[in-house]
Amino acid sequence: LSYSADTVEDEMEMATVRHRPEALELLEAQSKFTKKELQILYRGFKNECPSGVVNEETFKEIYSQFFPQGDSTTYAHFLFNAFDTDHNGSVSFEDFVMGLSTLLRGTVQEKLNWAFNLYDINKDGYITKEEMLDIMKAIYDMMGKCTYPVLKEDAPRQHVETFFQKMDKNKDGVVTIDEFIESCQK
Amino acid sequence: MAAGVAAWLPFARAAAIGWMPVANCPMPLAPAEKNKRQDELIILNVSGRRFQTWRTTLERYPDTLLGSTEKEFFFNEDTKEYFFDRDPEVFRCILNFYRTGKLHYPRYECISAYDEELAFYGILPEIIGDCCYEEYKDRKRENAERLMDDNDSENNQEGSMPSLSFRQTMWRAFENPHTSTLALVFYYVTGFFIAVSVITNVVETVPCGTVPGSKELPCGERYAVAFFCLDTACVMIFTVEYLLRLFAAPSRYRFIRSVMSIIDVVAIMPYYIGLVMTNNEDVSGAFVTLRVFRVFRIFKFSRHSQGLRILGYTLKSCASELGFLLFSLTMAIIIFATVMFYAEKGSSASKFTSIPASFWYTIVTMTTLGYGDMVPKTIAGKIFGSICSLSGVLVIALPVPVIVSNFSRIYHQNQRADKRRAQKKARLARIRVAKTGSSNAYLHSKRNGLLNEALELTGSTEEEQHMTKGTSLIESQHHHLLHCLEKTTGLSYLVDDPLLSVRTSTIKNHEFIDEQLFEQNCMESSMQNYPSSRSPSLSSHAGLSTSCCSRRHKKSSHLPNSSVPATRLRSMQELSTIHIQCSEQPSLTTSRSSLNMKSDDGLRPNCKAAQITTAIISIPTPPALTPEGESRPGPGSPGPAALPSSANIVKVSAL
Numbered sequence: 001l002s003y004s005a006d007t008v009e010d011e012m013e014m015a016t017v018r019h020r021p022e023a024l025e026l027l028e029a030q031s032k033f034t035k036k037e038l039q040i041l042y043r044g045f046k047n048e049c050p051s052g053v054v055n056e057e058t059f060k061e062i063y064s065q066f067f068p069q070g071d072s073t074t075y076a077h078f079l080f081n082a083f084d085t086d087h088n089g090s091v092s093f094e095d096f097v098m099g100l101s102t103l104l105r106g107t108v109q110e111k112l113n114w115a116f117n118l119y120d121i122n123k124d125g126y127i128t129k130e131e132m133l134d135i136m137k138a139i140y141d142m143m144g145k146c147t148y149p150v151l152k153e154d155a156p157r158q159h160v161e162t163f164f165q166k167m168d169k170n171k172d173g174v175v176t177i178d179e180f181i182e183s184c185q186k
Numbered sequence: 187m188a189a190g191v192a193a194w195l196p197f198a199r200a201a202a203i204g205w206m207p208v209a210n211c212p213m214p215l216a217p218a219e220k221n222k223r224q225d226e227l228i229i230l231n232v233s234g235r236r237f238q239t240w241r242t243t244l245e246r247y248p249d250t251l252l253g254s255t256e257k258e259f260f261f262n263e264d265t266k267e268y269f270f271d272r273d274p275e276v277f278r279c280i281l282n283f284y285r286t287g288k289l290h291y292p293r294y295e296c297i298s299a300y301d302e303e304l305a306f307y308g309i310l311p312e313i314i315g316d317c318c319y320e321e322y323k324d325r326k327r328e329n330a331e332r333l334m335d336d337n338d339s340e341n342n343q344e345g346s347m348p349s350l351s352f353r354q355t356m357w358r359a360f361e362n363p364h365t366s367t368l369a370l371v372f373y374y375v376t377g378f379f380i381a382v383s384v385i386t387n388v389v390e391t392v393p394c395g396t397v398p399g400s401k402e403l404p405c406g407e408r409y410a411v412a413f414f415c416l417d418t419a420c421v422m423i424f425t426v427e428y429l430l431r432l433f434a435a436p437s438r439y440r441f442i443r444s445v446m447s448i449i450d451v452v453a454i455m456p457y458y459i460g461l462v463m464t465n466n467e468d469v470s471g472a473f474v475t476l477r478v479f480r481v482f483r484i485f486k487f488s489r490h491s492q493g494l495r496i497l498g499y500t501l502k503s504c505a506s507e508l509g510f511l512l513f514s515l516t517m518a519i520i521i522f523a524t525v526m527f528y529a530e531k532g533s534s535a536s537k538f539t540s541i542p543a544s545f546w547y548t549i550v551t552m553t554t555l556g557y558g559d560m561v562p563k564t565i566a567g568k569i570f571g572s573i574c575s576l577s578g579v580l581v582i583a584l585p586v587p588v589i590v591s592n593f594s595r596i597y598h599q600n601q602r603a604d605k606r607r608a609q610k611k612a613r614l615a616r617i618r619v620a621k622t623g624s625s626n627a628y629l630h631s632k633r634n635g636l637l638n639e640a641l642e643l644t645g646s647t648e649e650e651q652h653m654t655k656g657t658s659l660i661e662s663q664h665h666h667l668l669h670c671l672e673k674t675t676g677l678s679y680l681v682d683d684p685l686l687s688v689r690t691s692t693i694k695n696h697e698f699i700d701e702q703l704f705e706q707n708c709m710e711s712s713m714q715n716y717p718s719s720r721s722p723s724l725s726s727h728a729g730l731s732t733s734c735c736s737r738r739h740k741k742s743s744h745l746p747n748s749s750v751p752a753t754r755l756r757s758m759q760e761l762s763t764i765h766i767q768c769s770e771q772p773s774l775t776t777s778r779s780s781l782n783m784k785s786d787d788g789l790r791p792n793c794k795a796a797q798i799t800t801a802i803i804s805i806p807t808p809p810a811l812t813p814e815g816e817s818r819p820g821p822g823s824p825g826p827a828a829l830p831s832s833a834n835i836v837k838v839s840a841l
Binding site for chain 2: 069
């Protein structure tokens with residue numbers, strides 16, 4: 001049994017982060033969305049996250065609602081890191097819009113860049129087999145336990161092996177951005 | 187500047203004319219009234235209730251939502267007003283803040299709802315005025331405690347998931363008798379033996395009737411053997427229990443120092459010491475004293491009774507009040523004892539022989555016991571005696587309510603925690619049911635979707651549309667997402683419902699076959715496989731969806747396969763055809779299933795940042811665009827087409 005002591009806890013964490021996005025015109029210029037589209041996007045964003053930023057916990061929660069049977073926290077973590085371009089631990093509306101702009105309206109090159117960025121967990125410019133394996137495991141985790149056929153222990157690894165072989169042209173154990181783009185565009 | 191002060195500024199400036207006669211230097215020029223733009227009324231439409239205020243009022247606080255350009259995101263061009271889909275009641279308080287400069291917290295409002303609104307409008311809660319700040323803080327703290335309790339109990343439940351070692355299971359069984367039947371049995375057995383032991387101790391001393399030829403004996407000596415056996419049995423049980431607890435304790439050192447273990451030891455030690463000691467006359471006196479400690483066994487009941495534990499905790503937490511009580515009593519006793527002693531010194535044969543002797547009188551009088559074995563005889567003594575008894579009542583009565591209220595608070599807190607835990611179990615069960623409902627819905631739709639494809643091949647599109655009409659757009663998009671995941675990993679979701687599983691067994695085979703083919707295809711070292719899965723995927727979104735769309739292609743390529751067992755070559759050809767098409771239009775997919783197509787376009791904003799998925803993104807669009815999007819085979823600019831279909835997303839607050 002633990003009882004909360006009745007001490008004066010007025011120093012409660014007022015850790016409220018508030019973020020205001022750039023003006024509408026500025027964002028319109030920077031991204032490939034129109035004003036109306038940005039309005040729509042922002043309303044939705046703000047509704048879910050009134051404080052103006054998404055932190056990783058919220059992101060994971062939201063994402064886990066889509067995959068109730070599995071564990072999507074690992075993948076949400078990677079996705080979050082891909083969106084959080086300035087790596088400050090929270091995704092602001094600008095990050096969100098820029099990410100979406102790349103993904104929906106960007107050129108193929110840009111999109112591939114984004115994908116590479118997602119896969120490159122430590123953002124060092126190379127995708128190693130371990131990184132790909134982590135992503136793959138995270139994806140498999142989202143499926144959960146009740147699957148058919150039953151998830152084999154090495155299914156992610158095999159999956160990775162197959163794809164990695166195709167991508168890694170010079171067989172140096174890592175996939176660079178050029179190899180990635182090249183193999184995707186072929 | 188606060189609103190109130192600003193209103194007085196013109197008056198202060200007018201009154202400054204009075205300084206002019208005595209001014210040493212000429213007055214500075216007045217700041218020119220800049221041609222400020224006409225202050226305009228802006229309309230704030232909050233969930234239908236229209237508030238109007240001046241623009242300048244809002245601009246008083248430029249670091250909030252309403253005071254900055256952030257509100258432009260909510261501007262509705264058609265009605266020329268700012269629309270917020272939020273609570274109008276709370277908005278009243280928010281707007282009053284802009285008007286008066288003071289933020290109030292309405293008591294009837296839920297604290298977390300209010301906090302959310304404040305966060306939305308970008309207002310820090312610190313600004314709440316003094317009149318309402320304390321209330322706000324109190325409610326917030328209560329809420330935080332409640333959440334903490336919930337989290338704690340949640341963690342406790344989750345802790346049971348990982349498999350525990352034998353030692354850990356034993357410890358948990360000891361601490362929480364409700365975890366297993368064995369623990370419960372153990373709990374009751376020990377309780378029973380504690381009761382037996384205490385009763386034995388008591389009955390031992392009762393005089394039991396006379397043995398002819400000797401004086402009356404207490405039962406203990408008459409039936410010495412029986413009592414000895416009972417005692418032995420109890421002590422054995424207690425010893426075993428203590429040793430087991432010692433073994434199971436996670437930190438033995440801490441366990442030994444804990445109060446309960448000390449009580450345990452004290453309860454069983456007298457027996458062992460009695461065994462060890464011989465029936466020596468010298469030490470038998472000490473031995474008898476030791477027997478007193480056997481009564482401590484009654485404290486072992488505190489493991490069984492929560493109320494006792496609460497009482498103990500209360501006393502511990504009220505240590506300062508108790509200390510104060512003791513201290514003030516001691517002071518009063520000393521004072522009155524001294525006074526009584528000197529007052530009664532004169533009277534003959536007085537019992538007040540010394541000050542310490544008078545202590546007894548003072549204590550008995552102050553606690554209003556009044557045994558009457560010591561009474562003052564002089565008049566002065568009687569006067570001071572009465573003062574003593576009156577003050578005694580006061581001194582004792584003062585700290586008691588504090589102790590009582592502490593006990594009450596802790597007790598109620600405990601009750602509330604138990605009640606919340608019980609409620610939480612029921613709530614979680616209901617939530618789980620709802621969740622499985624949604625995943626079942628997915629499997630239902632999957633079944634429908636695959637039937638669609640079968641139908642599609644036979645060319646009957648009406649039935650297919652009929653099937654898909656049942657689910658809403660959001661649902662179908664969510665299902666599509668889950669389906670993509672299945673395709674990525676090559677696994678498919680299992681379902682609990684037996685009825686459904688019969689139906690889905692056919693689907694599972696289908697899925698499995700799909701994957702087999704896919705695996706085989708993979709083994710083909712053709713590069714075409716991979717890029718065809720990559721490039722079109724990039725039309726939508728990265729990560730999951732890349733594989734998602736790769737699957738979509740596989741799926742569409744397998745459609746012919748499902749109905750006709752295709753050769754690998756054929757599937758390869760399919761893939762290459764699709765691949766070629768895709769390289770021309772990297773942003774399009776050529777999936778044939780209408781379900782897929784619609785979801786693809788609409789899914790793009792959805793899949794991405796989950797934030798947006800649950801938002802209303804609806805703008806009126808000409809419906810003509812949607813069918814266009816569906817059947818669009820040729821290269822269209824994906825941009826404008828994408829948005830209108832995304833515009834048809836309907837808001838659901840929770841999936």
